[in-house]
Amino acid sequence: MKETIAFVGLGNMGAPMARNLAARGFTVRAYDQRMEAREALAAATDATAVASVAEAADGASVLVTMLPDNDHVKSVVIDEGAEALPARSLVIDMSSISPGVARDVHAGLADRGIAFVDAPVSGGTVGAQGGTLTIMAGGEADAFARAKPVLEGMGTTIVHAGGPGMGQVFKLCNQIIVVGNLTAIAEALTLCRAGGGDMERLLEALGGGAAGSWMLQNLAPRMVAGEDDVGFPIDLQLKDLRLVGEAAHAMGVPLPSTSLITALYLSARAHGEGGNGNQAIRKVYDRLADQAPDAKTG
Amino acid sequence: MKETIAFVGLGNMGAPMARNLAARGFTVRAYDQRMEAREALAAATDATAVASVAEAADGASVLVTMLPDNDHVKSVVIDEGAEALPARSLVIDMSSISPGVARDVHAGLADRGIAFVDAPVSGGTVGAQGGTLTIMAGGEADAFARAKPVLEGMGTTIVHAGGPGMGQVFKLCNQIIVVGNLTAIAEALTLCRAGGGDMERLLEALGGGAAGSWMLQNLAPRMVAGEDDVGFPIDLQLKDLRLVGEAAHAMGVPLPSTSLITALYLSARAHGEGGNGNQAIRKVYDRLADQAPDAKTG
Amino acid sequence: MKETIAFVGLGNMGAPMARNLAARGFTVRAYDQRMEAREALAAATDATAVASVAEAADGASVLVTMLPDNDHVKSVVIDEGAEALPARSLVIDMSSISPGVARDVHAGLADRGIAFVDAPVSGGTVGAQGGTLTIMAGGEADAFARAKPVLEGMGTTIVHAGGPGMGQVFKLCNQIIVVGNLTAIAEALTLCRAGGGDMERLLEALGGGAAGSWMLQNLAPRMVAGEDDVGFPIDLQLKDLRLVGEAAHAMGVPLPSTSLITALYLSARAHGEGGNGNQAIRKVYDRLADQAPDAKTG
């Protein structure tokens, strides 16, 4: 028989993830502070809507959380969930939070005999809906082994990143590369345009060589076409970049390029691009360079 | 009958490129200021060694140049070659130089009725030797059409980037993305290591997703393994980044991230990595972050 | 009769500040979680050592706090102090914390009828000991007026920065300029040395002109002389830069240069300079540029 899962956090990502778990035969007891969110899930699936974290956790063997930020996870998992969860249960936090907070939560649960896996995801709402997320999981080997069947109900690529907190570290590393590559592409397109070049032809020319990447293939054409309203939103990317900054301070590790790029993303948000996809970072370059009265091609 | 080609510049790139042209039936008259370079080529191929640019150009219908920098191209093409070349001949400059200088050379030759194509390459010495270079060519449509059979003797991907100078612009755009992506990968690996993570596992985990790229596939493993002595050298990358900087000033286009990354590449060279491949940029991060007495994982 | 002041936080800054208040006739009830700190103060001054925040606050008309970071202030002021303070009392927080947290604390106290002034300082331990601090105070006009006589017991320049939180904003602005100017001086010295120049002569030459500043006058000579073990420590500067980063995210304001400089300060700390003064940032440049085998003067 499959486990009984308490699922907390039914937003754009959490709701379809909980639905997929229910569809695969898990007994799901779902909670979100917005009543309409939990009722919508219960109406559409076999999941049961419950009225509190404690009610969800009571009797569940696994608590899965998909929450916005550090404080929500600490509050839901430690302050509310841990009391109600039975001994030897497992918490899987799939939120993107600080590696340090993930380790604190792990330690807090370990004191009570509850196992913990931090398991942030990539793949966005498309991956959440299709159950095709990539999941980067940190935790002890046995906790990971126990979490794996649950994670397989939500994603297709499940990576054991390492010990507690390491799933979050991998997630941040992923974001560092994503924004670094995208910003580089935006700067290349900016130089191309300033030089009078055809940006689409540039992408064609570079796609097959050393500059080639998933981003060049998938998001660069959107940059050129101005298709900004799809994809992983800049607001969420900024949250992850804030976590990178916090981790850099906490670990004492200098990331000069990512720090600068974070400022450029803040500029994008300041200009109302927060709801647009990552590719909208290109517009910051338009603002930096445009309307040049004395620009010369040279 | 194939054209007679004057080929000037027989360095690590130029020598195998000239050899490939000779092997494909072009009549090649080769010059390099180092006598041993031109004699080595003549000994190994059907190419003829000549004693000056003028002698090479005299009677040739195409002049191909593969030279270190702006000044060499101006001097060889305008000061020496243009006098000796017949009317209606064609100059193909395959050096990496400033877009603005390429356009100046184009204009100088046009005054004398000589066509011009700027055709910088990517693919390195491996591509030069195997005749598999990617060539980004700028020039009028008919000049490009005329250059194409010659370029096909040296490369497999021949792109018409646009008008005069645009080959150089595309080349610089390529380098912007290469160093931006590599630096982002280096920062991700730095955070991974500082957080106690396994860098090889990180590359495995990220390779198939949005962070995936040719660089992640090919150079990131070398970063992790410390295989620094292969690939496109940092010294040459810095020359291209200097050209990017010059173009940014000339075109009036701000490239904040590439400007910062150029400083990091200068740091790599300052520490003796100039002869190592691009992936050695990772070592700058070791120097920025290492030996941290109070680093915490957090 | 002068007010009774509860003083919480007797570190390197707080202890001499409390001593100065006692010396000027205020009744001081001092608390620090380290018993030896409060006893040392009581032994050396007229201040009374008490055993808890609540005991200090009970009956005091003013609570002054000088604490390490956001969480300490929230905990001491809101969780502990607010309960014990009488109605119409005043809290003066002299810690450097987030403007947003200062505003939250202000709002939390306002709910209970307690006035609040955020009053971070500059001037370091020398200013704290001599009672010559510069104090940047944020708060309503009447709260500021009431706080002023107390603040004058600790500093000589008392600025009303604006409403609640604005003292903290001014403090962060001060730090942005300090690190920006110092980093610029470090880069100038780096270029000077790389060019074979005499750094002392450079400081002399520039001191009287447009590049002149307090930093050039006071810290630049220490950079040149390698006198790194005095002054405001890099560890504390990094704390303030972390607050700048948090404020930049919270306010949505891009600070590209300060973001980059923060990464350079992290590098300084990673190399063991955390306990040294700000001027030690120069050493990061030595690490970036030194041992250059192929450096040329040019």
Add this chain to the structure above:
Amino acid sequence: MKETIAFVGLGNMGAPMARNLAARGFTVRAYDQRMEAREALAAATDATAVASVAEAADGASVLVTMLPDNDHVKSVVIDEGAEALPARSLVIDMSSISPGVARDVHAGLADRGIAFVDAPVSGGTVGAQGGTLTIMAGGEADAFARAKPVLEGMGTTIVHAGGPGMGQVFKLCNQIIVVGNLTAIAEALTLCRAGGGDMERLLEALGGGAAGSWMLQNLAPRMVAGEDDVGFPIDLQLKDLRLVGEAAHAMGVPLPSTSLITALYLSARAHGEGGNGNQAIRKVYDRLADQAPDAKTG
């Protein structure tokens, strides 16, 4: 009797400098490629207008040049002046050019027995008109001694920076600090405004402390007031920053912060601020941060 001076380059700076020399009793033979510039000078002073560099240099014991850039100096001094100057004459180049080019010119003149001093200035058109320039001079001790009375005809602070090229190095160091400090001030003002603060009060509060500087005193109030159309223009600052970039490449010295700031100055120029003073860099921050629909004070 005072020396006969050939003066080449009668722009906004050169014209008043030549006038001051004539007014102090030097025999001045002035040339500029614009005939109206040399005739205007001759009409207003005792200087004689001549028709070529060679005519100016012929019989002069000192050649003073004040020219826009590297190529002009090489051309005027080496290609034209050196032929016409008598043996044992002295060239004083007061242009701002690359340290490496200054050294090349020094070497080229030394071959012909002509002494050389590179002597760039600060103080702007106000200093040129009033004869109150700061002059940073590089050259051998005897060349500097010989140049000094001439330099004292144009400036009040004459610094012997070091050997050949070192005047230029000092000038670039000055500009690094100027733009670094100004950019930091711009970021501080940006944070202040985003936080709802009063920028004038900020300047007052910070002026007397560790953040104090000539720039804070003189240009920061112009930033706040939007008085952008006075002072050293961004176009000229960008020329100097281009020279910094070239020197950084040539000397192999990484200047990450100045590199980034150069990109921000390019952005200012791209938006039409090129003719405005340095303080207009603040406007780039308005463009990065403004119109923030979701900015929060926090």
